[in-house]
């Protein structure tokens with residue numbers, strides 16, 4: 001089983017999303033001892049932001065691409081191939097200014113490409129990614145999930161769910177630590193809840209696999 005472990009926080013030692021994504025990956029590793037893990041650090045090695053060349057590299061016939069567009073196409077292809085080769089993608093996602101860090105948005109801009117991960121059909125966009133499962137490890141200083149008003153202001157989890165579903169991904173779980181900047185007690189409680197939620201998610205993934213695979217994995 002291939003796991004793609006993505007971190008996107010520009011913070012390192014103090015990062016909550018990194019701590020949380022590592023916790024989820026450790027649980028997966030415990031349950032799937034033979035799994036392959038690829039760690040991708042979007043803060044240390046950010047995908048260059050979207051430009052016209054990035055865009056055109058996937059929308060012009062290959063023979064007409066400029067050298068720069070060819071280079072961009074190769075970078076985008078590498079991101080897409082890593083993504084599509086994964087059974088599970090764990091995304092460490094901090095909430096910054098009600099949204100995502102730009103490093104993570106730049107990665108989504110790379111992997112969202114017509115003909116590879118989605119296509120245009122008569123009824124709109126159709127996702128082409130059916131085999132990848134995603135666990136979002138979300139961290140936020142305040143509280144959002146507990147009220148309608150909070151959820152409406154949360155453009156991080158809502159955006160990630162919408163963007164990944166657009167690509168066809170049906171199984172998306174969210175593990176979150178929320179209110180981490182409010183108090184030490186609140187933070188400790190958030191981690192305890194997240195640990196239990198991650199445990200349930202990892203168990204449900206195992207239970208959803210066919211019996212012969214389960215026998216080989218446990």
Ligand SMILES: Cc1cc2nc3c(=O)[nH]c(=O)nc-3n(C[C@H](O)[C@H](O)[C@H](O)COP(=O)(O)O)c2cc1C
Pocket residue numbers: 009010011014015016017018093094095096097098099139140141142143180181
């Ligand atoms: C630039 C910046 C913007 C932030 N914006 C928000 C915000 O809009 N809402 C919130 O609840 N917390 C906000 N926070 C707090 C972070 O969500 C919190 O520190 C979380 O742990 C970030 O994940 P990280 O530690 O992995 O970087 C912000 C923090 C930073 C550094």
